[in-house]
Amino acid sequence: MQDDMAASFPDVVRRFSPMIARIAFTFEANAADRQDLQQDMLLAVWRALPAFRGEASLKTFVASIAQRRAVSHVQKAARAPRTSELDDMIVAGGADQEETAIRRDMQRRLTEALRSLPVTQREAAVLLLEGFNYTEIGTILGVSANAATLRCQRARQSLQTAMEEAA
Structure with missing residues (x-):
């Protein structure tokens, strides 16, 4: 927990960006909006990081912020007209x-x-x-x-x- 108390924002980004990306992916289907959501989550973490007191793990602290941003994103999106993009995932060639x-x-x-x-x-x-x-x-x-x-x-x-x- 001591290491968590001294965590810098670049360290937080390095350690928790994959988790933030997965949370954003689960809440947003549109790739561009998902990228915006991830940036919003990271900005919120950056703003809140000085207030981190170590009452929970740093991972829990970051996930809590990301989760709240995701929920507010969904609530905001529910009020807006809905659009969607075509999925550009292409199956790779090969034997499998x-x-x-x-x-x-x-x-x-x-x-x-x-x-x-x-x-x-x-x-x-x-x-x-x-x-x-x-x-x-x-x-x-x-x-x-x-x-x-x-x-x-x-x-x-x-x-x-x-x-x-x-x-």
């Missing part, structure tokens, strides 16, 4: 084209299922996928560990149902 296509289709279906969850379940599921435990998820979301556990269980059930229906 079918396997690659199947894996990409599974990833696409999982992403769509995650994005279709209610925000409370989506944020819990994303944090669970990031490896946070129920106590940390509760801290990030501002709820008890029991409430976080329930949200995660509901998200799992919803995802399982959505994936079965999409199959």
Whole structure:
């Protein structure tokens, strides 16, 4: 935790950008808007970093900020007219084209299922996928560990149902 207290912003970016990118990916389908969301998340982390007191891990602190930005982004986007881009993912050539296509289709279906969850379940599921435990998820979301556990269980059930229906 001491190392976390002395973390510089470039260190935070180096350590947690992949996690921030995954959180943004789960909440935003449009590539350009997702990039803007990631930048907004990093800006919010930069602004909040001086207030970090080490009451939780730095990872939890950063995830909490990113999560709140993602939720506010979704709320703002819900009020705006919706548009979407064509997906430009192209299956690579080679012997395992079918396997690659199947894996990409599974990833696409999982992403769509995650994005279709209610925000409370989506944020819990994303944090669970990031490896946070129920106590940390509760801290990030501002709820008890029991409430976080329930949200995660509901998200799992919803995802399982959505994936079965999409199959």
